């Protein structure tokens with residue numbers, strides 16, 4: 001089977017986020033961008049399935065600005081076989097909503113017929129946690145979100161999911177959509193030779209028009225503001241002082 | 252406002268929901284099909300009922316976050332998750348970038364599908380008496396089946412609604428030593444939380460993770476022990492009323508959000524604190 005892995009280019013998780021002074025959004029000009037950390041976990045899982053002989057081909061796909069090519073090359077350097085870039089925005093500040101992303105992915109799923117789609121559970125920029133579930137809805141496939149472990153066996157997959165209260169294990173019919181949680185695996189780093197090799201792997205360039213999908217946003221961003229700051233606290237010198245001070249609060 | 256209670260056993264929850272003020276009707280779909288919180292059948296049921304409603308909402312728990320985006324896509328609308336405040340019927344506020352920015356968004360969709368972050372809202376009062384009506388189960392998409400739940404039984408309060416949370420990080424060092432965090436929590440009648448590093452290292456179970464990609468808590472008191480204060484962790488606890496931090500490194504960023512900070516070895520300070528509270 002083929003495994004499709006959607007990867008999103010997002011602000012690097014180590015970068016301090018700055019809200020633009022005019023309230024129009026977060027400043028993404030000249031900041032370090034990386035693959036969404038949950039998507040690295042997804043690529044890793046797909047490659048492991050291939051290494052275990054359970055998948056024949058791993059395809060990475062990214063939807064966004066042209067520079068998402070770099071993110072796809074990272075996926076190829078990790079071990080994916082080929083890539084699809086859907087250029088849907090000119091400006092990095094234009095975020096394509098999960099519903100539109102899911103529609104594009106559904107069209108790609110129809111063409112490629114993967115046995116499994118592995119997405120991240122959430123993108124660390126918009127923190128929506130929605131694309132995988134939306135893709136599952138549009139394809140009519142089963143969904144297994146927040147995967148802590150994944151086992152593919154014939155035409156089904158068994159997934160332990162990280163849920164409130166612990167773990168829930170479910171069995172889904174393939175094809176299915178799985179979304180990754182933090183504990184699924186530890187993604188590998190791409191080696192230098194693999195980074196070189198990745199440059200020669202095929203990367204298809206597409207546009208939303210190729211799939212007949214309208215990516216116009218449904219949500220209008222009215223404004224983006226700094227969160228409320230916490231007032232500075234005090235340092236105490238001992239456990240006794242800590243107890244005394246905290247008693248004024250809740251202890 | 253109609254409340255939907257879905258489950259293999261949902262009657263008791265429905266009767267309780269009927270007492271919430273402002274609820275006009277409670278629908279109960281009791282069927283074995285809904286016994287294990289699988290997304291596909293529950294989403295199908297909600298979609299079959301969606302016609303009559305302008306807003307379809309649930310709290311931002313792992314179950315609702317699994318189900319509602321599927322519902323939204325089936326209705327061809329965007330989903331709004333983790334909403335922290337309501338501006339008007341179309342406009343909502345939600346945190347983005349691990350809470351480093353607050354976004355106000357206006358939905359152009361006819362129907363709104365929303366999950367609310369419960370820690371930022373007060374519970375509705377009770378005293379109502381809405382009608383409770385049984386409804387039939389919807390179709391079964393038969394795409395997934397339940398295998399097992401691994402849920403730890405605990406007498407501690409639930410993490411996201413606890414008044415006090417005591418959390419441990421990588422600094423705690425091992426699963427065995429996490430007991431000192433739990434002892435302080437039990438003395439305070441608190442829930443136990445953890446950083447991602449503590450969960451990844453196997454000191455604490457996954458559902459204790461507080462943060463951007465774990466649980467969001469806003470208790471009256473949050474005690475962070477051996478947690479450095481990465482933005483991803485702060486995203487899950489910085490709305491707590493009082494934050495206490497114990498860390499041996501005086502430069503740890505957690506002290507920038509703490510109301511009371513103590514530079515100390517947690518292996519001495521936490522047991523001492525447990526003694527004294």
Ligand SMILES: Cc1cc2nc3c(=O)[nH]c(=O)nc-3n(C[C@H](O)[C@H](O)[C@H](O)COP(=O)(O)OP(=O)(O)OC[C@H]3O[C@@H](n4cnc5c(N)ncnc54)[C@H](O)[C@@H]3O)c2cc1C
Pocket residue numbers: 164255256257258259260261264285286287288289293308309310312313314315
């Ligand atoms: C579809 C479904 C079926 C369930 N069936 C059973 C059952 O047969 N027996 C049982 O003991 N427990 C059942 N549960 C679990 C039970 O409801 C949990 O005790 C409860 O979900 C825990 O609440 P929570 O606050 O942790 O939030 P979550 O379970 O994470 O709830 C998230 C949100 O989903 C919605 N939701 C959750 N449970 C229900 C429900 N039962 N009916 C309607 N909406 C719900 C609510 O909006 C809820 O706040 C079911 C849960 C769901 C979602």
Ligand SMILES: Cc1cc2nc3c(=O)[nH]c(=O)nc-3n(C[C@H](O)[C@H](O)[C@H](O)COP(=O)(O)OP(=O)(O)OC[C@H]3O[C@@H](n4cnc5c(N)ncnc54)[C@H](O)[C@@H]3O)c2cc1C
Pocket residue numbers: 013037038124419420421422423445446447448449460461462463464465466476477478479480481482483484487497498499500503515516517518
């Ligand atoms: C995609 C993504 C999502 C993430 N989501 C989350 C999330 O939801 N929640 C989360 O918490 N993190 C999350 N993280 C991880 C986050 O970036 C940090 O790595 C993590 O929070 C660090 O945990 P920590 O503070 O326990 O460990 P560290 O940063 O290693 O800090 C340990 C602290 O313990 C102190 N210490 C050590 N020994 C002692 C002692 N004896 N006494 C007192 N203090 C001591 C040290 O001084 C240090 O400050 C995420 C990261 C990524 C990339």
